[in-house]
Structures are given as C-alpha cells and as structure tokens.
Amino acid sequence: MSSASGATTASACADPQAPSDRRIAATVWPLWTACALGLVPFTIYSNFLVEITEVSGASAALMGALRGAGGVAALIVGFACAPLLDRISRRAAVAAALAVLALACLVGLIATAWAWVLFCLVVGGATAVLNPAAAALAADLFEDDAASGRAATQVSSVMTLTAVLSAPLLAGPAIYWGWQGDFVATAVLCLALAALMTSPLITTTPPPGSASGTGAPSVPRGYAASWKAAAALRGVVPMLIASTARTSAFMGQLAYLAVFYHDRFALGPGVFSLVWTLSGSAFFLGNWFGGRALRRVNAPWRTALVGCAAALVGTLAVGGLFLAPTAPWALAATAVLGASHAVLAASVTVLLVGQSAGRRGTVLGLNGAGQSLGVCIGASVAGLGLAVGGWAGVGLLLAAVTAVAGGAAFVAAVGLRRADRSAEAGSSPGADAADPHSSGEGSS
Template identity: 45%
Template sequence: MRNPAPGDAEEPVPGDLRMARALWPVLLASAVGLLPFTVFSTYLVPIADDAGSSVAAMGGLRGLGGLAALLVGTALAPFIDRVPKEWAAAGALVALGVSAGLGAAGGFALFAVFCLLVGASTAVLNPALTAAAADRFGSGKAAGRAATLVTATTSMTAMLAAPVIALPALFWGWQGDLLAVTALSLLLAAVFVARRGKRQETGTPPGAPRVGYLASFRALAAVRGVLPLLLVGFLRTAVFMGYLAYLAAFYEERFDLDAGLFTLVWTLSGASFFVSNLLTGRVTNSAAPRVTTERLLAIGLVAALVSVVGFYFTHWLPLALAMTALHAASHAIVAACVVSLLVRRCGTALRGSALSLNAAGQSLGVFAGAALGGAGLGLAGYPGTAVVFGALVVAALGAAVLVPRGRGGDDVTQAEST
C-alpha cells in the first residue's frame, strides 16, 4: 500500500481482515512477546522448586523486567525511528528468544537474567511492532487502525495465553514452553529481516539530516497533545494495573470466591477489554466517526472513574461483575484512543519514539498503581483504594482536557514537517 504524502487526500481505511493478512507477522510477534512472562507467572511454583528457591524470591524477579522495560524504553525511544522498525523488532525477538532459552535452563541467576532480558526486549519489541504496523498504512486513520489492531491482538493474547501454554506444557513441561518461545521468536526474526529486504520502509528519506538524541525528545514534546497523552497513558495504567493487583483479594474477601471461580472473573475482565479495544480502534479510525477521538477519550475516563469507585462500594456480586466488565472496557477505550492519537499526530517521523515512551510510562504505571493502591488499602481499606484510584483517574481527566482537538474535529500530523 502506498503511504500518502502529507498533502494527499486520505485513503479509505481497509477492513480488519485485509489489515490482518498484511500484518500477520506483526500480530503474531505481538502475541509471542507476552508468552515468556506468562509462562513464568503461570508456573512460578514449579519454577521456584526446580531452581531451589522460594516462591517469594523467584516472583520478586518479575520486578526486574518492569525496571528494565522502563529504563530501556525511555533510553532507546529516539532510536526506534532511526532504524527500520522491522530490524528493531527482529533484534528484540532475538533477545526474547535468548532470554526464553536461558529461562528453560533453570536456576535463580539465569531467571534473573531472563527477567531483565524479557523486560528490555519487549520495551523495544512492542513499540516497534505497533509503529511498523502503522507505517504500512501511512499517517492517517488507517495507520491508527493498524496500530490498535496490534494492541487488540495483545489484549486477546493476554486473555488466552494461560490456557494456550498450559495444554502443551502437559506434554513437555514449562521448559518446553520456553523453548517453543525461543523457536518462534527466532523464526519471526528471520521473517522480519526477509520482509524488510523485499520492500522499502517509509520514514526519514535517505540523506535527510538526523535529529540529535535530545532534540528528538524536544521535537516529540512540540507535537500537539503528546505530553498530556503520555500522562494519560501512565495514569490509566497505574489505575488499571493497581486495580488488577488486588482484584482477586477483593472478590475472595467480599464474595468468598475461590481461585477457580475467580478465573471466570478474570476471563470476563479480559474479554471486556479485548472487545472494547477492538471496537474502539475501529470506531475512532473510521472514515466518518460519530464522535471525535478526543471526546471518546474523555468518555472512557469518566466511565473508568464511575466503575472503579463504584466497584469498591459494591456488596452485590452481579453488580460487582458489571463494574468489572465496565472498568475493563473503559480502560480499553482510553488505551485505544491514546495509541490512535499518538500514531496519527506523530506520523512516521516520531511515532516509534512516542509509542516507546508510552510503553515506558506504562511500565512505571504498573509499579505506581500497585504501590499507591496498596497504600490506600492499608490506610483505609477498600474505600481508601477507591479514593486513590479515583484521584488518579481525575488527574487523567485533567490531562485529557489539555489534549487539543485536531483541526476540523480530526488530527493533524505535525511530525512530518518537524
């Protein structure tokens, strides 16, 4: 597909199936990127036993991945747009495959390296894949739809990954799962290199002057609405991941749901997020949307505020389940709107950097949300948690107000001429 020049009339947005056929390696790679930590979390107890470690010590290594993702995602953000994104994704997939192979070997020290490498590789892989998908379809709404198709695939994989890895593990164990991730990662890396060799990637023209490292951050900050969008992404993640951290404990304490029944609640939340993310990406990037992306962003945040505060004061199980579904759906709306706006406003010149910083902010949000939610729970119980998360959503609403609307109710890509 030809990428439109900044002055061209925007091409129609292709259908999801057509996009999926064009983007199948990207979508598959986005799914594979979630598998290493899913295996680690699902089989934490036997992994700790095989390594001769306690569950608490082994589980604590997961934080190393978040720290590595935050540092690497921030530090390498300007470079995502300086190299072909297929090559960046291929390099990240090789690192992911190496990390999975090390994890399969077992041992506490190797799992520490595993967590660091997985966090660092996904910090490059996820924004590179999302930006590469968007680049295949230019700078307008088709690009936004392609990017949200990647995020929808990721959310679907997060919902289905546990049963997908559990069935093969019955035959080859958790070590076999990790070795399968190694094989898939290396195979996909080869596919990306081969596909890159067959076509030219859009972006900075050959011979164009390179923007300096710090200047890249300044150029990104100069794009309309990018900074408040990144803040919304961070705050949204803090609320949702903090909420999920204490979700099982809430349902067990208030409704006496055991772990088996709680898996149904988790499935409800994951399915709500996936469907909402998929539909929002389609609606916001349609040719004639009924509501602007900026307004839908605000609507999603209002729904998140109502659902997260109402959830902790609910004592009726059906209402709690409805709030769980609404809260997941509202966060999916916000996530899709943030990605769509970043992709459409930054264009091919800076979208990789913007998506990388957004992913780094989400890594920070995971830590912040769990810590702040725990503080609220410790000080005032679940009402305290409701106050903390409600305040974070209000702050996100304030940031969303600072996101200017595009001209004519749509977005204007500024980065192409930055």
C-alpha cells in the same frame, strides 16, 4: 495535526479504496504474532512459578519479586531506546527483540536463581523495544492516519487477547513436555518469526521521516533533541500522561482484584479465573471495536475527547467496583471498567500514531515506558488506598488516578481544537484578504 490532516483522515475513512479491517489484519498479522510471543515468556514464568522455584532452589519471595525487576528493566530500556526507534529500521528492531527473547527463553532452561534474574531483566528489556517498534511498523505500513491508527490498535488488541488466552494454551502442551518444553517452543517460534521479519513478506511504503524502510530518517541529533521534538508534537505530552495514569489505575485494580473478590464475596481461585477472563475479554472487545470506531472520527481533538469520556466512565466504574454491595454489581463494574480503559487506550494509540509521523518510534517508545512506569505505580497506589481506607480507599485513589487520565485527555482535546481553529482562521479567504503580507489577491 492541523484541520487539514483531520480532513484527510475523514476523507480516508469515506474513501472506498481505504483499507478494510480485514486487509489491515492480513498485512500486519506477523506483527500481531511478534507482540503475542513477547508476552509468552513471562506468562510461562508466572504460570509455573511453583515448579520453577523448586528447581531453582531459591525462595518463593525472591522468585516472585523478579517479575517486578523485569518491569523496571522495561522502564529503563524503554526510555533509553525510544529515540533509537526512529534511527534504525523498525523491522530490524522487531527481529532483534525477538532474537533476544529467544535467547532469554534458553537462559531460563539453566534454571538457577541467577539465570532467572537475567531472564527477567532481558525479557523486560526486549519487550520494551519489541512492542513500540511493532506498533510503529504496523502504522507505517499504511499511508493515511485512519488506517495507521487502526493497524496500531489491532496490534495492541491482539496483545490483550494473548494475555487472556495464553495461560490455558500453554498449560496443555506443558502436560507432555513440561515448562521447559514451552520455553523451547517459544524460542523456536521467536527465531522463526525474526527470520520472517527480515524477509520480503513484509513490504513497507513508509511516510516521510519513517524509519521502517532502508533509508535513513531525518531525525534530530542526540537524545535530548529527539525527546524535545516528540514533546513539541501537538497533544502528545498530555496523551502520554493520560496513558501512564490509565495504566496505573487499571493495573492497580488488577493487582488487588483477586483479593477483593475473595474478601468481599468469598470467591476462590477457580471461580475468580472467570472474573479475570471477564475483565480481559471486556478490555479486548473495547480495544478492538473502539479502535475500529475511531477510524470514523474525523478530527484528532475528537479522538482525545473520546478518550476523556472513556476515562470518566472508568472513574465511575472503578469506584463502583470497590464499593459494590453485591457480586453482580461488581461483575458489571469489572466489565465496564475493562471496556472503558480499552477505549481510552485505543484513543491514546490512535492519536499518538496520527500526530507523530516521522517520530512514531520515539513517541510509542515513550508511551511503552510510561506504561511500564504505570504498572509500578498502580500497585503502590492501590496498596496505599487499602492501608489507609480499606476497599473504599482503593476505589477512591484509583478513581482519582483515572480522573487524572481524563483531565490530561481533555487538555489534549482543547489544545488540538484550538490549533484546528487557528489553522482554519489562517487559511480562510477573509483572513488572507485582511493580511497584506499574504499571497494571492489579498496581497496584490
């Protein structure tokens, strides 16, 4: 994005006609709901894993490992389908993913070990399409970059809130109808929302090259060409690296957070649930208000720089967490860690959306696949740190991974700033006058 587009963003933020947060929310709420529902099947599976294991007759080790298989499926499907999200209607992609999730919920009712294998693979693949397609569609509903980025961060923020609240919300109804009833209700809601996504309720005014409308987008032929075109967008590759590294660090600390609090401060599962809520709430608030504040950032390089600063805070916070001498210190570090990672995640989303009009499906699909890869890497890195250096080793390695995310964001900021300066120099009157091949008075 050039300096001209940065000025467009700034003017859009200052324009009184620019859509407010409330108007954006009123427009994209079906996409909030779609992504929230995408988290529910695995939440049910995790919350009722003991009962599900007993019914299936399989071992607890096998049933627990299947959740990881879903992550691998999300990684593979995310990479494979990313270019398709710029070739088909985003609404059709969201509706199809919801229908597949409904089917997976019904497969889970079979409750055999092989049915759960299929369930985890299908849910992982479906969410790998659902989340980037919904975020891209939310961005396409608005014409200026600031509103597009805000719409996408609203979707990701609500997903975070769903992850925090879905477990207790699902546990209540399950008292009356069991986990099977939760699956049936989720399937019904997915099918109802899939039908809604194909109705005229959601209308789009897509930017050039967008696939959210009915027209065929102008996209490169072949997968390799699509990835090459996405990689050529300024700032996209380093921010994708930042996103993957950020996810690795954050999910790595989450994987061992309960063990750390129990080992260091003797917190049981009941009290630790409050720690988990603190972490999730901090992430939601950081993502929501960080995304809102980024609407006022008037240049892409500044957005990347905000992400770099957030990564620096996250680097210090994760080290402070695993070296914390007291529980209050650890709780403060947990909250700061969640909020800083959320701001970095928001800056990634805003920059990717703003830089990739016409390629949003591919870029956000690759971002989702990178996050799936980060989930797989994070637990391994944290486990290595624990084996080699105890909790200090965990903090050191995860801090290093977070620093990689900050470095990648800084590289993106430098590259985007240089591009802006080049564009400003090339468009200045003095430059035109000095160039005998330029148009206007300088060339006459």
